[in-house]
Amino acid sequence: MAPRVLVSDKLSETAVQIFRDRGVDVDFMPDLGKDKDKLLEVIGDYDGLAIRSATKVTEKLINAATKLKVIGRAGIGVDNVDIPAASRRGIIVMNTPFGNSITTAEHAIAMIFAVARQIPEADNSTRAGKWEKSKFMGVEITGKTLGLIGCGNIGSIVAARAVGLKMHVVAFDPFLSAERAVELGIEKVELDELFARADFITLHTPLTDKTRNIINAEAIAKMKDGVRIINCARGGLIVEEDLVEGLRSGKVAGAGIDVFEVEPATKNELFHMPNVVCTPHLGASTSEAQENVALQVAEQMSDYLIKGAVTNAINMPSITAEEAPRLRPFVKLAEVLGAFVGQVTESAIKEVEILYDGSTAEMNGKALTSAALAGLIRPQVADVNMVSAPVMVKERGIVVSEIKRDKTGVFDGYIKLTVKTANQTRSVAGTVFSDGKPRFIQIKGINLDAEIGQHMVYTTNNDAPGIIGILGTTFGKHGVNIANFQLGRNRPGGDAIALLYVDERVSEEVLDQVRAFPEILSAKPLVFDV
Ligand SMILES: NC(=O)C1=CN([C@@H]2O[C@H](COP(=O)(O)OP(=O)(O)OC[C@H]3O[C@@H](n4cnc5c(N)ncnc54)[C@H](O)[C@@H]3O)[C@@H](O)[C@H]2O)C=CC1
Numbered sequence: 441m442a443p444r445v446l447v448s449d450k451l452s453e454t455a456v457q458i459f460r461d462r463g464v465d466v467d468f469m470p471d472l473g474k475d476k477d478k479l480l481e482v483i484g485d486y487d488g489l490a491i492r493s494a495t496k497v498t499e500k501l502i503n504a505a506t507k508l509k510v511i512g513r514a515g516i517g518v519d520n521v522d523i524p525a526a527s528r529r530g531i532i533v534m535n536t537p538f539g540n541s542i543t544t545a546e547h548a549i550a551m552i553f554a555v556a557r558q559i560p561e562a563d564n565s566t567r568a569g570k571w572e573k574s575k576f577m578g579v580e581i582t583g584k585t586l587g588l589i590g591c592g593n594i595g596s597i598v599a600a601r602a603v604g605l606k607m608h609v610v611a612f613d614p615f616l617s618a619e620r621a622v623e624l625g626i627e628k629v630e631l632d633e634l635f636a637r638a639d640f641i642t643l644h645t646p647l648t649d650k651t652r653n654i655i656n657a658e659a660i661a662k663m664k665d666g667v668r669i670i671n672c673a674r675g676g677l678i679v680e681e682d683l684v685e686g687l688r689s690g691k692v693a694g695a696g697i698d699v700f701e702v703e704p705a706t707k708n709e710l711f712h713m714p715n716v717v718c719t720p721h722l723g724a725s726t727s728e729a730q731e732n733v734a735l736q737v738a739e740q741m742s743d744y745l746i747k748g749a750v751t752n753a754i755n756m757p758s759i760t761a762e763e764a765p766r767l768r769p770f771v772k773l774a775e776v777l778g779a780f781v782g783q784v785t786e787s788a789i790k791e792v793e794i795l796y797d798g799s800t801a802e803m804n805g806k807a808l809t810s811a812a813l814a815g816l817i818r819p820q821v822a823d824v825n826m827v828s829a830p831v832m833v834k835e836r837g838i839v840v841s842e843i844k845r846d847k848t849g850v851f852d853g854y855i856k857l858t859v860k861t862a863n864q865t866r867s868v869a870g871t872v873f874s875d876g877k878p879r880f881i882q883i884k885g886i887n888l889d890a891e892i893g894q895h896m897v898y899t900t901n902n903d904a905p906g907i908i909g910i911l912g913t914t915f916g917k918h919g920v921n922i923a924n925f926q927l928g929r930n931r932p933g934g935d936a937i938a939l940l941y942v943d944e945r946v947s948e949e950v951l952d953q954v955r956a957f958p959e960i961l962s963a964k965p966l967v968f969d970v
């Protein structure tokens with residue numbers, strides 16, 4: 441059955457066409473995002489949800505979205521999505537990080553001009569027939585210093601445009617490299633220096649615990665008299681009442697505000713201040729940007745729902761459409777290795793080490809590790825997947841490490857998973873054969889070559905004659921058909937294991953009969969999703 445996507449915000453209808461062309465059923469209900477109750481009622485029917493900023497994807501909505509696999513944000517900021525809740529439920533959250541950057545940067549530049557020349561107020565006054573030529577004395581921006589807070593995609597575009605406008609640009613961004621600053625022709629500075637030097641300040645960071653209220657009374661006090669502040673990033677970066685106070689005192693000469701603490705902003709003290717230019721979160725609102733983000737989000741979501749490709753996900757490593765088919769058997773292998781250890785380990789896991797040898801070291805390690813972790817904790821948390829597993833493993837305080845190395849053995853590549861509990865270290869290794877099927881190649885350091893089936897039995901025993909007989913006779917007596925039987929030992933008379941691929945789950949009663957033999961140390965039924 442074709443996957444079903446709901447578009448619950450005002451996306452360009454290009455998205456609808458792309459979903460349909462890619463074989464995804466789509467319901468286009470651009471106003472539904474604002475109707476929380478109705479959305480809650482219908483969300484359970486959908487595999488995908490495509491949104492802009494009006495739909496608030498809360499934990500409550502996520503919990504009602506029992507089939508949901510992917511949330512696609514046609515835009516950049518995902519602060520309207522409860523990402524931890526989505527991750528816990530294994531739902532991928534994607535955005536479109538570049539589609540509206542130019543448009544938003546242009547809005548910030550437009551705001552700089554509008555504030556510098558008081559264009560909206562002058563326009564109103566002129567239309568009112570007042571001809572107040574001397575009231576609207578502006579400032580030139582040529583030669584002025586622009587302080588950018590945040591110099592990522594949008595900040596960099598603003599920087600390039602501002603340099604073209606002959607402004608001097610300084611930027612505060614802890615992740616801006618010195619080389620990138622030189623490339624952009626700007627100066628990387630600390631925040632206080634930016635405050636002390638900038639004639640105009642524009643904000644281009646996400647809203648995080650570090651950036652929330654970054655422009656408050658204390659910051660404003662450090663700024664130049666007559667500074668002009670532009671925010672086209674997120675409400676919450678500026679303490680609005682402190683900005684109002686700065687404008688009242690004359691310390692701040694003007695502000696251009698596209699985003700507000702509370703949106704939709706229908707009442708706000710800033711609306712009553714002179715030389716404040718307000719727009720209703722229009723940063724991304726050009727036909728070009730909206731076409732870009734709609735097209736991109738529909739392509740990304742379809743690629744995931746149809747092909748398993750992951751692009752621009754916030755909570756999951758990327759998997760390209762090209763690598764998805766090649767990676768798939770190794771994802772299965774990683775999951776199966778995790779599932780083996782998860783099922784045989786009974787005490788709390790403290791550490792997990794995943795070794796990628798040979799060709800597997802060249803693969804998408806983040807995706808493989810996520811798959812291994814999903815297999816590992818599935819015996820405890822049934823509906824875990826590659827998205828939720830890393831979160832759940834972290835919540836449980838399990839330390840995960842990855843090692844990648846060149847080919848060392850006879851296989852082109854293999855994956856080895858080692859798990860430590862308080863009193864035991866356990867490892868299992870596997871590879872994918874040319875038939876595309878995963879195989880166990882080592883358990884407890886003992887080499888073997890075991891095909892993996894849905895139902896298996898794993899036994900440990902002291903190496904002694906008669907084990908095959910014990911298992912074969914007991915299972916045969918109870919009608920359990922053995923499809924494949926693998927034995928291994930570390931040395932003659934030493935530790936030995938047996939792995940049996942059986943047609944159906946072996947009951948505890950039958951296993952108890954096996955366990956009753958003194959040669960058998962343990963017998964465990966295993967289930968794999970293969
Ligand atoms: N008004 C609108 O309609 C739109 C608003 N936006 C918003 O614009 C903002 C920027 O978007 P992009 O440039 O695409 O994001 P980005 O992720 O490319 O860049 C953000 C930059 O902020 C920096 N940063 C993070 N924490 C910081 C801190 N504490 N101090 C200084 N810098 C810090 C990061 O290092 C990064 O370089 C986002 O909040 C986004 O939601 C984006 C599109 C449209």
Ligand SMILES: O=C(O)CCC(=O)C(=O)O
Binds near residue numbers: 514515721
């Ligand atoms: O979709 C919109 O109009 C808002 C865009 C935005 O804020 C973003 O992409 O972060």
